[in-house]
Amino acid sequence: MTSIDVVVPNYNYGRYLRACVESILNQEAVTIRVLIIDNASTDDSAEIARSLARDPRVELVLRTENLGTHASFNQGIDWAEADYFLLMFSDDFLVPGALKRAIDIMEADKSIAFAYGRDVSVRGSAAIPQIPPQPDPAPFRLHQSRAFIKRFCRLGVFQIPGPSIVVRTSVQKRAGHYRTELPHSDDYEVWLRLAMHGPVAELDCIQAGIRSHDANRSTELWAHQIQHILHTAAAAKSFFDHEGGSMEGSRAMRRLAQRGIANRAYWSGVSHLIRRDGEAADLFKLAFRLSPATALIPPVGYLVNRPDTLRRIGSFLAGRGVASKRYVS
Template sequence: MTSIDLIIPCYNYAHYLPQCVDSALGQDVDGLRVLIIDNASTDKSVEVARRLAEKDSRIEVICHETNLGPHASFNEGIDRARADCFMILCADDILAPGSLRRGIEVLEHCPEAAIVLGASSEPFVGDIPPELEPQPEGWSLLRGHDYIEQCCRAAGQNSGAHAILIRTSVQKLAGHYRASLTHMDDLEMVMRLACIGSVARLRGALVVQRMHATNQLSALWDDRRRDLQEREAAFNSFFCQEGWNIAGSKRLHRTARRRIAETAFWSAASHFYRGKGSAGLGLLRYSLGLDPTLVVFPPVDHLFRTHGALRRMAAVVSGESR
């Protein structure tokens, strides 16, 4: 029987915590431990967490007296993990129905897989309905190095690494999350994990995300330059540390920076067209700082290579996104 420690960091998410925990307890898996780590919430999160723990012995609650930041909760979860598998689930998200069972079955079937990721899905804005569509079965496997290259080639897009099911032994080897990476710490961590083993990806979602005004990523919604700078920082951190000696590391790092520069270039054009000159100028300067050649050779191929880029550009030109 494969056991799993599910870590739920929580800060002022009393409203979302019951649905998050219920989504874990409803998974068809044995050997489940749910560890809620509250980071000195000022709402009723601790009260809600303790009430949930009273009802189910699989739940444990740890309460910080002071706010230590989210990375402290992530890393405490890593230190306390003792099961075969490990996963961090944000308290405002939920597990997709049956996703833990599917992920654990992949790890049991495929010993070379170090981690399991889910398919990308559109996040819910606001409440997540209690009944969700069943997720498709099946999975695919990618060598860790190939996955890292895939991340570099799509550096300006979403990484799909919001939630990671991991062999605990692999997580212990990879170590802690880095507090210096405010928003893209999961992207950097998944590349570190991919240095250790292969990456399995489910055809269905692993986690269902919820987007709201107090979401940690909400700070990036209207600030494309900052979003891209955070991505650049994640790649810089990885290639200056664990990724420096992987095959073709310098080429991969250049690819990631080039893709981020291309994304910034066309995002700048979009901002200029929509009358957001100051933001557009900032993006253009950032883009050319990463790759000065773009001023001479605009990256037209980026529009054809990036999923949805042409559609978004057409929407801007037609005025649909103004």
């Protein structure tokens, strides 16, 4: 039976921790280990973690001081030794059968670097909803390595639910650690590095749940769109300054990323302008700085390339902001 190691970093999310870990342990048809890394929580997280560790598949690291999320991510990578690897925050959860669906696809094609699927959103402390059984085997699309990276460059954003990403452990080891100099877009940069090692499978089914609440790691970023765009630009720069610089045509790809991020800033500026939000001016300045052509010609093609354009327009007209905790539109 194939195996997977799941790392669950935690800080003061005791109220969500049990549901998260149980959603992992209840996965079928795969051998599982879970490592809970608690970063000196001041709530009841440690007590809950100890009760979960009564299951022999659960291991604990209970820190006496908060070393930050990167220390947890990277310790988890060093600890992993199973066939597959998953890193998920303790306020998220897996859908039944998620690990088997992803691993079956990756076992059938050993070249795949990682697989991900869709997510369901849960607000605050609401109960995990009843999710209809998902197709097994799951339909999926295979993105070749260069095409996956190019899509990010063209759009200037990833639209991937982080807790759904199942990585081949050997690929994660080769890609290496999360970079501490990227406090808010470290995941983007790692996903780009992972994709250099093989194709990416996108499952057409719900694989994980993302819980949105005021204490989320990235809540503040959602309130200030320009900050997230700047962090995305930093991730792209880091990637092309390091591993991505060895790609054939990396200079052209770097320019494409700069233009994609500029186009994203432009349309974010338009959205903020319509809402009479003061951040619009800064977004336009960023867009014009990164790609001066946007000051003369609106980048309409960018909207055509985004698969979620119609959904975003509908949400805006309905007066609903579309914001997901770990991937921003």
